[in-house]
Amino acid sequence: MRALILVMDSVGIGAAPDASLYGDEGAETVGHVARTCVLGQADSNQREGPLRIPNLVDLGLGEACRLATGRVPPGLDGANISPQQFGCASELSKGKDTPSGHWEIAGVPVPFDWGYFPRTIPCFPSKIIERLCKEAALPGVIGNRHASGTEIIDSLGERHMRSSEPICYTSADSVFQIAAHEETFGLERLYDVCAVARRLLDPLNIGRVIARPFVGSSKGGFRRTAHRRDFSVPPPEPTILDACEVDGRDIVSIGKIDDIFAHRGTGRNGRGDSNDALFNCTLDGLNSLADGGLLFANFIDFDTLYGHRRDVAGYAAALEAFDARLPELMARLKSDDLLVITADHGCDPTWSGTDHTREQVPILLRSSAQTSPIGKRVGFSDIGATVAAHLKLAPLRHGVPF
Incomplete structure (x- = not known):
């Protein structure tokens, strides 16, 4: 049974x-x-x-x-x-x-109601981004808006590979998504950045921080991989x-x-x-x-x-x-x-x-x-x-x- x-x-x-x-x-x-x-x-x-x-x-x-x-x-x-x-x-x-x-x-x-991000550009609170960059040792982030994941990776993937700035975006869901190249940025580093973001976003009641790794070398050739990981709050x-x-x-x-x-x-x-x-x-x-x-x-x-x-x-x-x-x-x-x-x-x-x-x-x-x-x-x-x-x-x- x-x-x-x-x-x-x-x-x-x-x-x-x-x-x-x-x-x-x-x-x-x-x-x-x-x-x-x-x-x-x-x-x-x-x-x-x-x-x-x-x-x-x-x-x-x-x-x-x-x-x-x-x-x-x-x-x-x-x-x-x-x-x-x-x-x-x-x-x-x-x-x-x-x-x-x-x-x-x-x-x-x-x-309860989840926390959501406004449909503005930028959409994430500046203090959150500043702390994320400082605590995760990032040179900055790019994106910072509502977007389709495949589209924003295609648009900003080459810039990300040059600058090592992760691509941060959201949707209508209560979510903070971070896309980064598996090889040039590193998968474990991406997970570490997401863990920092998860802690920083807890007071805002954001449901998930999602690691969105991708591979490829140029616009039109980027592909998200199966190594996605969700950092969720527990039930x-x-x-x-x-x-x-x-x-x-x-x-x-x-x-x-x-x-x-x-x-x-x-x-x-x-x-x-x-x-x-x-x-x-x-x-x-x-x-x-x-x-x-x-x-x-x-x-x-x-x-x-x-x-x-x-x-x-x-x-x-x-x-x-x-x-x-x-x-x-x-x-x-x-x-x-x-x-x-x-x-x-x-x-x-x-x-x-x-x-x-x-x-x-x-x-x-x-x-x-x-x-x-x-x-x-x-x-x-x-x-x-x-x-x-x-x-x-x-x-x-x-x-x-x-």
Whole structure:
């Protein structure tokens, strides 16, 4: 008897009830990707035809979309899907960011507002930058604005390599990102700078400091690497991971889960530089997961490579690639295992801007013990509560088991 939580990062299924407060009323990541593919409006050089994700459909993704929006996206109709198998949830936490979504999935809604940086140039407080340069022995920083990571690295990468000034930027999330060249600046030095920034930004309640290493030699040839590291604040309360650790359970975390939870209760971690590599790590982790254990995985490509870059064709291809590998996972599950597939927020690639979108998320289950319909849930914490009940752990403070 084991439990798995797979987070398809940013795979939202329709605007949350409070989406208008975020400028996201009408956002619908999965639905808009599916409709764009059917209409042939996705880049024809990258794909042709409708979205094909039969395994997710069989798990109830289309019906979860119906719960969230009142309609099933084109091509996602499925027959004889049990209501015990699918549902949807809207977030209680105020942010539409990665830590808030994951913490709430793990049973801890975020009760406070994160700190954010203004859309000015420069956007970071001068005293923070002065202290960062002094304490991290930097000649200065460049960027200092809201930006797309790939674009600002392409624009300022050559200057950074000449001057050793790291590229600092932010987004609509509560985040301070530092990009530096792995070879000319050094990976460990970048991590050290981020650790200093993490300490300096704690009083501002900034959720994450992210190291964004890259390689390449000139504009147009820079590429971010898989050595990203998030320096996050820890969750304010015990999560399902903490509950498992306290009870001596086996824990496997995949991808950036260990960073998101500030390496608290995250057990053995598997890393990969793509969704495909992360799926391999998930299979390996499942093979070694002891009875009573928890595997918690994040699949990041949907969000980072395609959602933020507003690449509909790429997003569709990523969904299809993930779907194609699900049978491998299903074949390795034991009869009493619980599998939950969900998401942490949306990032509609048809939406304006490059930020996350405030959306409901799917809840897709594979469980022989499931007996009652999941339906529409208020809060993601019901997922953590269900996992705790399945693993026969003490109930979490938040959430109601399905």
